Each structure stands twice: as C-alpha cells, then as structure tokens.
Amino acid sequence: MRTICHCARSAFRRSTAIALPVMLGWLAVPAAAQAPVAGAATGLLEEIIVTAQKRSQNLQDVPIAVTAVTANMLDVAGTYNVLDLEKISPGLQVYQTGASVLPFIRGIGSNQSNPGFESPVAVYLDGIYQANKGGNSFDLANIERIEVLKGPQGTLFGRNATGGAINIITKDPGSRPRIEAEFGYGRFNEKRARAYADGQVTDTLSASLAFTGRWDDGYIDNIYLDKKANPSENMVGMAKLVLKPNDNFTARLSGSYYYHDSATFLSPHVLAGTLPTAAGAGYAPVYGKYETATAHDTGVTNKGYRGTLNMDYDFQDMRLVSYTGYVKGSSRTLSSSDISEATIGYSGSRNQPGEQFSQELQFQSTGSDRFNWIGGLYYMWFREGFDNLISTSNVPSPIRPIDLTRPGASVTAFNSYITTNAYAAFAEANAQLTDDLRVTAGLRYSSEKKAADGEMFRFAAVPYTGSPGEDFYNTVLEPAGDNLAFGKTPLAAMDLAKTFDKLTWRLALDYKIDDDVMAYASYNRGFKSGTYNPSVVSPAQVPVSPEILDAYEIGVKTELLDRRLRLNTAAFYYDYSNIQVGLISAAGVTTVQNAASARVYGLDVDLTAMLSDRLTMRGAVNLLDSKYKNYASAQIFLPRTGAACSAPPPAISYDQAKTLAAAPKQPGSCSYALNATGLDLIFAPKISANIALDYEVPLDQARLVLTGALYYNGGYDIVPGGLFGRIPSYEALSLSATYHAPGDRYFVRLWGDNLTDSDHPIYISPQALGIQEVNARPLSFGVTVGFKFGD
Incomplete structure (x- = not known):
C-alpha cells in the first residue's frame, strides 16, 4: 500500500500527543483494593452477536468485516445521530447536503443528494431498507446495537449495498416492568431527554415505548438578521409490540415518528481565500467560522413515520421470516446560494416527499450445523421527488408578483418524481468442507424499473384579474396593490421509464486455524441501479448507468489471551466502474453523470482488549489508497480569474487547475471539466482511526465509570483534486464521568464533546455564486441525570 502522507501522520501524532494524555490522566484512577461490585466486568470479552448474514451469529464466525457497537458505546463516543456514526467506525464517513444524509464506506458512496438517487451504502432499520436519504437524518432511539458492514453486500442485502450497509437494530421489550428516563443540559442551551418503558402486557405479549429528543439554540450567528442561524430540534418516538404465543412463532410490530429541524448545513460562510459573486455587487463577504449572512431564514426540516x-x-428444519415495512416522509428546504444578504440567487423545495413499501420473505435452514442455506424474495415500491423545487435569480424572499418585473429576475420550478419498482430473488449457502474449512456461496438477481415523470415551469408577472395566480413555493399570493399576479409558462415535461437487471454474487472461504483464530477470503459483486434525474426535466433525458463494484478481501479474526484480546483485520481491493457523481448547475441545482472507473485498496484493523478487570480499550484504524482510473471530465469550481466564465466548461488538467487556483481572484466561481484520472476518490481519507477507554471504579455498592473516546480523520477531498473542496485532518475527543448509584437506580454523568475544540469544516459546497463552508460544532459540555425503575 502507498505510504500515508507525512502531513497526515504528523497531524495524527500531534492530535494524539494532545488527546491521549488527557484520556489517560482522566482514566488513571487507582483501583480500589476491594472486590468488584455486582455487575462489574468479568475480565473476559463478551460475545458479540450480529446478523450480518441474516441470522444470529458470533461476530468472530462471520467472514465479513463488521463493526458492531452497542448503545453504551454510542454514549461513550458522544454519538446521538446517524451523522455521528463515523466516530465509532473508521472507514465510514457520513456527510449531509441539504436534506440528504450521504454515507460513504471505504471511499464508496455518492455525493448525489437529489431524490431518485439512493445511496450506495444501504441503511436498514429493524430489517427494513430505508430508501429516503432525508429520512435517515434522525437521532438514535431505543438502540440495541448498530452493525456497519464494510464492502458490497450484494447477495443478502442486495441493491444499493455497493459500499456496504448500516444495520440498526432496536431493543425488544422485556418481560418485567421497567421505566428508564434521563435528562441533560449543556452548552448552547442544549436540552436532551430520553425515556423508555417496557413490560409484559399478557403472557404472550410485551410492549415498549421510547422517546428521544434534543433541542438547542445553535452555534452559528446570522449577522444580517441578528439571530441564531441554526437552532435545532430533533425528536424520535417509537412503540413496539412483541407477540410470542409459542416457542415457534414471534411477531414484532413497531411504529415510529421522527422530526429533524436544523439549518446547520444551509448556514454557510464564504470559504477563506475566495470571493462570492455578491462581493462584486458591494456586499462584504462573511468569513467568520461561526457566522453567516442571509436576507431570509434558511433551513431543512425532515419528518415522517415508519x-x-x-x-x-420455526418449522422442524426450516425457519420462515417475513419483513414488511412502510415508510413515509417529507423534507422542506430553503437555502441562499449567494452566501450573503443579497438576492442574487437562492433555491428550495416546498416538499420532497418520499413513500415506500417493501416486503421480504426469507426461508432459512435450521436442521444442520454443517450445511446452512437461506433463500428469499424481495419487492419494493418507492416514489420520491420534488414538489415545487424553485431556483431563483434576483428576487427577494418571499416573492411577490412585482418582484418578477425586476431586471434579471427569474424563477423556475419543478414538479418531478422518480418511481422505483424493485424485484429480487436471492439464495446463499455455506457448507463445512472439513471440520475447519467452510465455503459460502450466494447469488442475487435484481430487476428494477425506474420511471421519471415531471414538469418544469417559468413564472412571470401577469395582470391581476381577480385571482392571485399560480401558486409556487415561497410566495406572497395576495395582491399588493400593484394589479399583478403570478403567471406560469410550461417549459418541459417528461414521462420516461427503463428497467435495469443485474446478477450479483458472493463467494467466501473461511478456515478455523484454531478455536480462537479464523481466516477468510471473499469475492463479492455489488450493484447500484441506474436511474433518471428529477431535476433535469426533459423528454430526451438519458438515465445514468448502473454502478458495479467487484471486491476482493482477505481477513483474520482472532480472540487471544484467554478472551481478553479481540483483534480483527481485513485487507481489500475494489474495482469500481460507472460511478454516479453529482454535478451542480449554475443555478445551484444538482445533476448527475457517470465517472468511468476507479480502484481502491486498504486495510481495516479492529481491536478490543480487557487491560484489567475494570479497564477496557477499543480501537480501530482504516487505511485507504484510492484512485480514479479513468475520469476525464470531473466537474470542479474554481474562483473566477477573468472577465467571464466560459461555456461550455473548458477541459483542464490538474496542473492547470492548480495554476488557476493560485491566480488573482475575481468575485464568483467558474466551472471546469477536470481530468481527474489518477486523483483520489472523494470522501476517501487515507487514514481514519479511533480509540476508546472505559474504566470502572467500585465505590462500596456504587461505582464510577470514566470513559474517553478519540476519533482522528486524516482529511479527504469533497471534489476531485480537493482544490477549494477539502476537509483537512481533524480529531474529536469525548470524555465523560458517570456515577452509578447502588443498584443502578440513578446516575449522574458529566460529559464533554469535541474537547479539542476542532473547528474543521463539516460541509463545503463549491458553486457558481461562491464557495460555501460550514464548520463543526465547537467544544460542548453538560450534565445528564438518569433514573431507572423496575428490573
């Protein structure tokens, strides 16, 4: 593997030199000279059960690279939202653009935020695939565990698991009555609340209720409106019933509601060293890392239910499993493309609806330890799109009819949708060839029909005739005494459909070297369907081609030192073709194209160690080397250097791009077609790593638990080449001290997140009107108190 760059290594050494002494000093409390209290660690690592192969298995017996984390581990790392999961699984990057959550695993993912483009990293909640990217921005409630499956899962998880899968499993209710609640308060007026109640309703029925919520005032100031730009509100409520009338049958019925409202990723400032177009019109650029300036409130609201x-x-030698899911959600956005209080350009959507139904049937063998199989059928219907997506120029917010008479005023709008009908049949079997050697083989056939329908309009002011005219997003419909109304002119329409078929597979061999050491090798193919683009309304639109990824992996899983050390490693190589990449038009609307091909190779290491009966260490590192093998026309935006931008975007080399980047800058940005062949993939850090320590101090019948978690990221490109689009290296340190009362009846926790106060960017968006940036939430701290009643 190519050596990691010296700058990343030195940054990692610096951050570790700062953070590790803090963690070790925090945890280096002398152990009391007494026996461990009830519930203290046994000194042996607990067995971890995962469902990465659609059946319950010991993590160490699964020939797949899997990071499995519990609810307690999430709390230790300060992980509350899906966006935080990267802190506990190196190699996973979770990025948000507008309303969409975009995960990447080992550099595989998509920067495409539009409806109709599902992520190449599949998110599952209790066995149900979550297609809507906006719906995946939710806080984690009632969590039993989360499994991050690395590499294509094209057989059992199927379509859109090209990069891997995030499998979220919630708790089942217990048989004894229990109530748990916790409340916290922290910096930025942050308020946290969690509640969980469960118990047995009848001899065969148990139930649970769960709620989690977080509210804060935000940390970014809108200096034009003189108010906080990004207050946030996050709530998740869930109810679950488990019916078990006999030993053979179990039914789990659950329903949940989520609400996420935050303008963080649409509250940017201007990237340092660049000038927005608004600067040429006399507006002072805002460069403050925790400041923004817009003439209207921006925001993202995601809500829905599942x-x-x-x-x-369970039959005698077979198990029948059924997963039925319904998901309905919507997203509402309003942004400012010019990054100023000007009215040069903004966009938004009144609603981005998404509705999904899915049904999966599985047939699993149960009668033999030497030969196991699973087969199944899958169907999903999914429709999502834009309801009134507007793109504006030179109009204020909200828009009145008279505003459309301004020089240069323009408003276009889309109503467009993508409908997916996906069918699949799959089978996988594993057989013991000898007592120590096992083979696993599987196939999946997928057929997916994509249909696109929609209309595009332009709006203009027309004479008022008693009606306010056509309605569209962000308008004032009532007449303002100017005798004008909104008129609508159709521009284009589409009604298209195409079917994509693909066979994917998995082949793996694993060998038990001894009872505690297993080696494996695998070859997997992943598939992400082609699709249409809802923001390009054209009857002649050509869909993008499907993505294909062939993955080769070898790994070793070990439990050593009498089950005090668990060390798992995996080395992998990917051949990636027809990569679907998002582009941003001059109006700020996202489109898509296929990049040609890429290759990725790397190494994953996961370690858990019981350093003593009371001290546990967890750590992981992911090393990546990625390159586009053939990508001749990658879109990049560079600061304008001349009087005007060229159209179409001129083709340039990377050396030419660096020369342009260093030239004297004019307000605004120009688009170029960069030859990115040989450059790193986007969202593919060369190194990411974490380390966490838990130390338990017995205090008579009570206990004190000290925890620390450090995450390091070596930095990655947001755009090919990283010019004016790179997240630099950063680290994030979380610490907590938790006092547990006797019997764990209550606890008090002092916590701190981002204690290194890293101000690294979490969002960069190069666009024609300027290059936007949002920085990470600063150091935060607080206290949480929790109670427990019942068993």
Whole structure:
C-alpha cells in the first residue's frame, strides 16, 4: 500500500500527543483494593452477536468485516445521530447536503443528494431498507446495537449495498416492568431527554415505548438578521409490540415518528481565500467560522413515520421470516446560494416527499450445523421527488408578483418524481468442507424499473384579474396593490421509464486455524441501479448507468489471551466502474453523470482488549489508497480569474487547475471539466482511526465509570483534486464521568464533546455564486441525570 502522507501522520501524532494524555490522566484512577461490585466486568470479552448474514451469529464466525457497537458505546463516543456514526467506525464517513444524509464506506458512496438517487451504502432499520436519504437524518432511539458492514453486500442485502450497509437494530421489550428516563443540559442551551418503558402486557405479549429528543439554540450567528442561524430540534418516538404465543412463532410490530429541524448545513460562510459573486455587487463577504449572512431564514426540516411488521416461524428444519415495512416522509428546504444578504440567487423545495413499501420473505435452514442455506424474495415500491423545487435569480424572499418585473429576475420550478419498482430473488449457502474449512456461496438477481415523470415551469408577472395566480413555493399570493399576479409558462415535461437487471454474487472461504483464530477470503459483486434525474426535466433525458463494484478481501479474526484480546483485520481491493457523481448547475441545482472507473485498496484493523478487570480499550484504524482510473471530465469550481466564465466548461488538467487556483481572484466561481484520472476518490481519507477507554471504579455498592473516546480523520477531498473542496485532518475527543448509584437506580454523568475544540469544516459546497463552508460544532459540555425503575 502507498505510504500515508507525512502531513497526515504528523497531524495524527500531534492530535494524539494532545488527546491521549488527557484520556489517560482522566482514566488513571487507582483501583480500589476491594472486590468488584455486582455487575462489574468479568475480565473476559463478551460475545458479540450480529446478523450480518441474516441470522444470529458470533461476530468472530462471520467472514465479513463488521463493526458492531452497542448503545453504551454510542454514549461513550458522544454519538446521538446517524451523522455521528463515523466516530465509532473508521472507514465510514457520513456527510449531509441539504436534506440528504450521504454515507460513504471505504471511499464508496455518492455525493448525489437529489431524490431518485439512493445511496450506495444501504441503511436498514429493524430489517427494513430505508430508501429516503432525508429520512435517515434522525437521532438514535431505543438502540440495541448498530452493525456497519464494510464492502458490497450484494447477495443478502442486495441493491444499493455497493459500499456496504448500516444495520440498526432496536431493543425488544422485556418481560418485567421497567421505566428508564434521563435528562441533560449543556452548552448552547442544549436540552436532551430520553425515556423508555417496557413490560409484559399478557403472557404472550410485551410492549415498549421510547422517546428521544434534543433541542438547542445553535452555534452559528446570522449577522444580517441578528439571530441564531441554526437552532435545532430533533425528536424520535417509537412503540413496539412483541407477540410470542409459542416457542415457534414471534411477531414484532413497531411504529415510529421522527422530526429533524436544523439549518446547520444551509448556514454557510464564504470559504477563506475566495470571493462570492455578491462581493462584486458591494456586499462584504462573511468569513467568520461561526457566522453567516442571509436576507431570509434558511433551513431543512425532515419528518415522517415508519411502520414495521417482522414475523418468523420455526418449522422442524426450516425457519420462515417475513419483513414488511412502510415508510413515509417529507423534507422542506430553503437555502441562499449567494452566501450573503443579497438576492442574487437562492433555491428550495416546498416538499420532497418520499413513500415506500417493501416486503421480504426469507426461508432459512435450521436442521444442520454443517450445511446452512437461506433463500428469499424481495419487492419494493418507492416514489420520491420534488414538489415545487424553485431556483431563483434576483428576487427577494418571499416573492411577490412585482418582484418578477425586476431586471434579471427569474424563477423556475419543478414538479418531478422518480418511481422505483424493485424485484429480487436471492439464495446463499455455506457448507463445512472439513471440520475447519467452510465455503459460502450466494447469488442475487435484481430487476428494477425506474420511471421519471415531471414538469418544469417559468413564472412571470401577469395582470391581476381577480385571482392571485399560480401558486409556487415561497410566495406572497395576495395582491399588493400593484394589479399583478403570478403567471406560469410550461417549459418541459417528461414521462420516461427503463428497467435495469443485474446478477450479483458472493463467494467466501473461511478456515478455523484454531478455536480462537479464523481466516477468510471473499469475492463479492455489488450493484447500484441506474436511474433518471428529477431535476433535469426533459423528454430526451438519458438515465445514468448502473454502478458495479467487484471486491476482493482477505481477513483474520482472532480472540487471544484467554478472551481478553479481540483483534480483527481485513485487507481489500475494489474495482469500481460507472460511478454516479453529482454535478451542480449554475443555478445551484444538482445533476448527475457517470465517472468511468476507479480502484481502491486498504486495510481495516479492529481491536478490543480487557487491560484489567475494570479497564477496557477499543480501537480501530482504516487505511485507504484510492484512485480514479479513468475520469476525464470531473466537474470542479474554481474562483473566477477573468472577465467571464466560459461555456461550455473548458477541459483542464490538474496542473492547470492548480495554476488557476493560485491566480488573482475575481468575485464568483467558474466551472471546469477536470481530468481527474489518477486523483483520489472523494470522501476517501487515507487514514481514519479511533480509540476508546472505559474504566470502572467500585465505590462500596456504587461505582464510577470514566470513559474517553478519540476519533482522528486524516482529511479527504469533497471534489476531485480537493482544490477549494477539502476537509483537512481533524480529531474529536469525548470524555465523560458517570456515577452509578447502588443498584443502578440513578446516575449522574458529566460529559464533554469535541474537547479539542476542532473547528474543521463539516460541509463545503463549491458553486457558481461562491464557495460555501460550514464548520463543526465547537467544544460542548453538560450534565445528564438518569433514573431507572423496575428490573
């Protein structure tokens, strides 16, 4: 593997030199000279059960690279939202653009935020695939564990698991009554609340209720409106019923509601060293890392609900499993493209609806330890799109009819949708060839029909005739005494459809070197369907081609030192073709194209160690080397250097791009077609790593738990080449001290997140009107108090 760059290594050494002494000093409390209290660590690592192969198995027996984390581990790392998961699984990057959550695993993912483009990293909640990217921005409630499956899962998880899968499993209710609640308060007026109640309703039915919520005032100031730009509100509520009338049948019915409202990723400032177009019109650029300036409130609101019915029935030698899911959600956005209080350009959507139904049937063998198989059928219907997506120039917010008479005023709008009908049949089997050697083989056939329908309009002021005219997003419809109304002119329409078929597979060999050491090798193919683009309304639109990824992996899983050390490693190589990459038009609307091909190779290491009966260490590192093998026309935006931008975008080399980047800058940005062949993939850090320590101090019948978690990222490109689009290296340190009362009846926790006060960017968006940036939430701290009643 190519050596990691010296700058990343030195930054990692610097951050570790700062953070590790803090963690070790925090945890280096002398152990009391007494026996461990009830519930203290046994000194042995607990067995971790995962469902990465659609059945419950010991993590160490699964020939797949999997990071499995519990609810307690999430709390230790300060992980509350899906966006925080990268801190506990190196190699995973989670990015948000507008309303969409975009995960990447080992450099594989998509920067495409539009509806109709599902992520190449599949997110599952209690066995149900979550297609809507906006719906995946939710806080983590009622979590049993989360499994991050690295590499293509094209057989059992299927379509859109090209990069891997994030499998979220919630708790089942217990048989004894229990109530748990916790409340916290922290910096930025942050308020946290969690509640969980469960118990047995009848001899065969148990139930649970869960709620989690977070509210804060935000940390970014809108200096034009003189108010906080990004207050946030996050809530998740969930109810779950488990029916078990006999030993053979179990049914789980759950329903949940989520609400996420935050303008963080649409509250940017101007990237240092650049000038927005608004600067040429006399508006002072805002460069403050925790400041923005817009003439209107920006924001993102995601909300929706989910319903899930999971049933399984055990026959004598077979198990039948059914997963039925319904998901409905919507997103609302309003942004400012010019990054100023000007009215040069903004965009937004009144609603981005997404509705999904899915049904999966699995047939699993149960009668033999030497030969196991699983087969199944899958269907999903999914429709999402834009309801009134507007793109504006030179109009204020909100828009009146008279505003459309301004020089240069323009408003266009889309109503467009993508409908997916996906069918699949799959089978996978594993057989013991000898007592120590096992083979796993699987196939999946997918057929997916994509349909696109929609209309595009331009709006203009027309004489008022008693009606305010056509309605569209962000308008004032009532007449303002100017005898004008909104008129609508159709520009284009589309009604298209195409079917994509693909066979994917998995082949793996694993060998038990001894009872505690297993080696494996695998070859997997992943597939992400082609699709249409809802923001390009044209009857002649050509869909993008499907992505294909072939993955080769070898790994070793070990438990050593009498189950005090768990060390798992995996080395991998990817051949990636027809990569779907997002582009941003001059109006700020995202489109897509296929990049040609890429290759990725790297190494994953996961370690858990019981350093003593009370001290546990967890650590992981991911090393990546990625390159585009053939990508001749990658879109990049560079600061304008001449009187005007060229159209179409001129083709340039990377050396030419660096020369342009160093030239004297004019307000605004120009688009170029960069030859990115040989450059790193986007969202592919060369190194990411974490380390966490838990130390338990017995205090008579009580206990004190000290925890620390450090995450390091070596930095990665947001755009090919990284010019004016790179996240630099950063680290994030979380510490907590938790006092647990006797019997764990209550606890008090002092916590701190981002204690290194890293101000690294979490969002960069190069666009024609300027290059936007949002920085990470600063150091935060607080206290949480929790209670427990019942068993």
